[in-house]
Amino acid sequence: MIEFFHVKRDIPFMSYGKITTAISLVTFLLAVFFLVHKGLNLGVEFTGGTVVELQYSQSVDLNQVRTKVDALKYGDAQVQALGTTRDIMVRLPNIKGKTSAQLSNDVLDTLKQERPDVQIRKVEFIGPSVGDELVSHGLTAITLVCLGIIVYLSVRFEWRFAVSAIIANMHDVIIILGFFAFFQWEFTLTVLAAVLAVLGYSVNESVVVFDRIRENFRKPNMRGRDVPQIIDNAITATMSRTIITHGSTEVMVLSMLIFGGAALHGFATALTIGILFGIYSSVLVASPLLLMFGVTRENMIKPVKVKQEAVV
């Protein structure tokens, strides 16, 4: 039997509680700082505007393209490389009286003067009203997911579990957003989908640990242990599974990051960060929180169900 993570004795995770909480708090605050300070580099779906993706048959100098596009005087135009030296993306703001087809044709015509080997791969135009809706829908979705998870976990476990899980979760989400703000990666609709998927995925992780904590509370041979020891045991027992599962998911996501091309890049990046922090937060954020909220054995075992053991 191959075993990577067989630990004979429980690792005292809870005694590191103060340090890990401090680390989390610092990363969280940093993420919030970057979010407020730098803001998200929202994709065209949210801001409205026109995106043109172009491909040259031979590699091209970005600066050249930039000068050409700037010469069109379409306000705040952005030119970026898309993975290779042949693929570029031009982002233009909405201009009154010009349709996106006109805009993209203007760009193509200008660029063709210099290099005739360029062709349009994709044009995307989003009107200004659509973006606002997407933002509000996105926020509604996040709120709804949180509420749904709180309700479900409250029913299946207890409110302390539900609240700890959701805080740990939001911690992950904010940190992903913080990364996107810090590096100014483009925040697109697919990235939003990834963030929401992380929300479901990361809760999943907390649930596995919580499940074990609940089970430990009920186990007769755990009766002598105090709450931190029970939590430590639960985390240690599920650790092997945690790392293997996340490793597998991460392999899949990395595969998307490597082979998926530009279109899946943001999605895979968000998931990678989400998964890494998901492991950390479910073990080292959710569980200390649970302890802080003062979870006890009685919370999990309804008094009626406790069988009286004869004291001999």
Next chain:
Amino acid sequence: MNRYPLWKYLLIIVTVVVAVLYTLPNLFGESPAVQISSARATVKVDPALQERVVDIATKAGFAPDAVLTDENSVKLRFKDTDTQLKVKDAVQTALGDDYSVALNLVPQTPAWLVRLGGKPMALGLDLRGGVHFLLEVDMDAAVSKSLDKTAGEVRRQLRDKAIRYGKIDRQRDSVVVQLRDAQTVDDAANALRKGFPNLAVTPSKDANNYSVSLTFTPASLAQLKSDAVKQNVTTLHNRVNELGVAEPVIQQQGEGRIVVELPGVQDTSKAKDILGRTATLEVRLVDDDQSHIQAALAGNPPDDTVLMSDRGRNGQSSPILVRKDVELTGDNINDAQPAFDEQGQPAVSITLDSPGATIFRQLTHDNVNKRMAMILVEKGKGEVVTAPVIRGEIGGGRVQISGAMTPDQARDTALLLRAGSLAAPMNIVEERTVGPSLGKENIERGFESTMYGFLAIAVFMMIYYRVFGVSSAIALIANLMFLLALLSMLGVTLTLPGIAAIALTLGMAIDSNVLINERVREELRNGMTPHMSIQNGYAHAFATILDSNVTTLIAGLALLIFGSGAIRGFAWVHCIGIITSMYSAVFVSRGLINLFYGYRRRLSSLAV
């Protein structure tokens, strides 16, 4: 212990076989085809047409690989897109305007699979290339247009009932009819209430203001708006059909928005031009009173007239004064075809429907020796195409308009009139064009990343968990097939985020198996017998699997409800994937383990 009853094994076998059958069609791929369908109700698609197009293609030097005929279309299948394009041009030229010739992709699914109902997943625009539009209907314009029409109707009805009326004033959100005295106000109000049951009719009998005003009730306003969107959807359908696009998607989204997806279309400007145009025809009378014309040229035209420009035959436009009252609109048009008039000039020949024909006959009967103007209204601006003198009553509902137009303009105008007018103009709020090469790349990349990720996971599981790992890997394959089969059966459109969701679902589905396998190991470690370990391992892991999947499902459902477009594609796959993974990871993998270990009496160890 650890044996399934026979029916459970059978259930697993049956579900897997069904999954394989319905996944299969996706493996055969699609080949380019040219689709010929009728552009008019009177032109039928029949075997003769099939022979004809095959003949045309063969003469052009490209015999089709296969010919598929259904009720509405003939499809010729070819090996590559180059041939497809050439044949399309050849067929188009040979058949002319009676047929619409479009590019399409035809699945290469074998016939026996098709008979079983197997069909491949439809590919989203990001995977096959094409144009996507989101159009917003301008509701204010719809209301305004409807009021215009109401004003005309009011006049006609009052005239029919022989009620004398003064000015009919079309105000911002109402139509006001000025009347002479209290008696006519009552008469008019009664008549109009009968004639317009949907409108609020308010009489006013002030001493110096006898009038009746008509406004929309909230209910009729809502109805009007929903009708406007519906009519626009219908009109767009007609126009897109005229454009010759295979499998277009035209759907209402939300209250006042319409999604149009045209797979395979690359020329956005032509598509947009045809979709967004609000061309309609109006027939109005011309005011040839010299004093009125002088006043109008000086800048103050009489109240019931408006100055327009006349597109003269020589190409120079000249001013012309027309009455505001619209006698007839494009809504009464049955058919419109490009034609040539007696002088060989390009023209549009129009056939009116029967109410239209009646109105037109009455109009020409009442106004002999006067001029009527044929006005083409586009984007809210009217232009007089031609303004002939009425020589006598014209019955039969046949009208020809000719002015200074090129044959191309005549063809476009006929197309727009034939396809019907839009109830309200629309603005494009979202537009996406994806080139076909990009779509192809997206598929390849999505497929590759899923495959490599899957292989890495499967190999790891088999090495790390041995027999249990093999069963997990098989369960994962089964999961993939269940997922693909369900998506194909449900007719879900596959998008790039959808492929990402498939990959992610597989990556997450393995969680259930890891949970089980780890649990079984733990039970063994705690000194349980192998059989008990399997039993307890599965039982204990199940509660955890259920909880974690439900929470993930909550996130998936929220995405499904609030997501739009690409996100929805992701959410569908994600949600279905969670459900299939529960089935395969718990039920199927247990079946395999039971089969392997369950029938061994003396089992001393497990390969886990």
